[in-house]
């Protein structure tokens with residue numbers, strides 16, 4: 564096939580057959596956000612490049628090598644958003660939403676990272692993102708984690724494990740950072756080029772390296788957990804005990820540092836063993852310093868993001884991605900008189916039985932070919948109208964899926980009520 568017709572590498576089409584799982588996930592998430600009092604925020608896909616550099620940090624995979632950055636016709640450097648937090652913080656700051664106010668918001672949509680495409684890792688992918696700004700926690704940290712746990716429960720997902728850690732404050736990290744640099748310098752011979760660069764810029768990032776050759780040296784590195792300041796340690800202890808109190812299982816993972824610069828204190832990640840090496844389905848953390856770093860007054864905040872592609876794949880693997888199926892009713896319209904009343908009649912059925920999905924035959928065709936389409940559509944009932952029926956104001960109703968296969972006549976006036984009674988009383 565010509566290259567023109569191929570989707571851009573690492574960017575996927577979600578075809579109608581696959582959309583049900585996405586809808587399932589997004590609907591469940593929306594309902595849960597409403598239950599917790601979080602409100603939607605919608606933002607541009609493009610932001611100034613500078614925003615991501617200053618928030619995510621220069622020494623991160625995203626800023627070093629993954630951003631889709633270009634100059635627009637006015638010579639401004641713009642970047643397709645690689646994640647949602649920076650834009651949300653920017654929008655809250657520039658719209659004054661953090662002045663004597665707190666915000667609980669969510670956003671869902673596409674993100675862009677120039678990564679090496681592989682299963683579970685794409686260049687355009689989708690996140691559902693939640694942020695609480697103005698809350699020092701740890702109560703809100705617990706709430707955010709409870710929302711994720713509820714989402715897994717509502718979807719019926721099994722086998723997800725919560726990893727939890729605290730990064731302390733930037734001030735407390737200074738001591739730890741020095742120890743880490745000392746340790747990695749002693750092992751400089753085994754470090755790769757990325758890690759050598761990060762050694763001066765941000766040595767914590769080395770702990771987040773995906774290079775298997777570094778696994779052993781990383782495993783021996785000093786633990787941040789042993790270097791927490793007293794307040795962060797107390798914050799973490801309360802978080803752990805409140806989670807336990809709320810019935811959430813977790814493992815403390817002192818190696819969990821997360822890929823972005825702006826995190827402080829709480830960081831967490833939900834992982835699965837079902838997806839191979841792309842095992843993180845949802846990650847989050849506290850970023851108390853970010854608003855100030857971007858020039859505002861200090862505002863404590865925390866958020867998480869889940870990868871929709873990875874959750875959709877889990878839904879499929881675990882047999883939870885039920886297809887919505889076809890229509891309930893297929894309207895067969897054979898002949899000009901039938902076609903003249905058909906679309907209007909379909910509207911009357913939709914008005915009178917709003918729960919039903921009604922597909923109208925479009926584009927004509929013989930009785931036989933239309934009935935074949937009706938059968939293929941998955942509809943439970945065919946409503947058949949020829950010119951004779953049209954002139955008498957009746958339709959032949961034929962069950963397509965077992966039960967009473969007999970055909971009967973129903974007047975146009977009674978059709979909606981009759982179909983509603985029959986089909987809604989016994990869900991497919």
Ligand code: ATP
Pocket residue numbers: 646676678683684685686687688689690821822841842843844845846847868869870871872873
């Ligand atoms: P990873 O370690 O897998 O690269 P990350 O730390 O870069 O993940 P975040 O930036 O925290 O991920 O994004 C949150 C979630 O978004 C991840 O847990 C993952 O489920 C999903 N995600 C991140 N990058 C991609 C991608 N390129 N393709 C698909 N999903 C992704």
Ligand code: MG
Pocket residue numbers: 624822
């Ligand atoms: Mg990544």
